[in-house]
Amino acid sequence: MPMISDFSLTASVLQTKAQDFTLTSDPLSRIWSTHLESGTSAGQADKAFHDQRTLAASATEDLDLAGILTDVYGATITFVRVKGLFIAASSSNTNNVVIGAGTNPWATLLNSTGTVTLKPGGWCGFGAGAGDAVGWPVTAATGDILKVTNSAGSTSVTYDVVIVGCSA
Incomplete structure (x- = not known):
């Protein structure tokens, strides 16, 4: 099935x-x-x-990039390489959304112990350039887990996630 993707990051600042x-x-x-x-x-x-996903208070979940996630058509997705990752925490969250290290971590983006903390309303995006054939490799079974954590035990958190990559 053909697919076309466009990623962009815009910075506009006006100082007077x-x-x-x-x-x-x-x-x-x-x-x-x-x-x-x-x-x-x-x-x-x-x-x-x-x-768009919701985690209960203090909950964590593992986004398995190689063989567990399904696309909008219900087909299982196995990423071999990731070319774009975008995550946004809902502005109505009370707690932070933490992404990164866990068991069998997908370490090619954040290393094996790195995390990114998204405060309510915060977001992050990572995109490989168009000339990059590799992106961020995924190693099935040993390096394919992107852990997402609710930072506290008070309330649930909601976040949006978009992952684009290659099957080979």
Whole structure:
């Protein structure tokens, strides 16, 4: 099944300062983007997983990138390489969403002990460039778990996740 993916990150900042007779401004506008065609080589991806998920208070879950997740058609997804990962914590969360290390961690992005903490409303995104044929490799059974944790025991957390990658 053909698939086309586009990732982008935009930074827009406008600083101004009143001078004696003028207003000086410093506009910044940067866009970093990647376009991936269907396939498994450089500039390509052929698998996608996306979902909105909720974790109970103090709960954790393992997103198994090799053989457990299913796509929107119900087919099991086995990522061999990840080309894009995007996670956003709901702004209505009270607790943080922590992603990263666990048992059999997918260590090629955050190393074996690294984590990223998303405060309520926070988000992060990682994208391989279009010329990158490898992305972040996944090793089935020993290096394929992206652990997601609710940071506290008071309330549940909701988060959105999008993963795009290759089957080979």
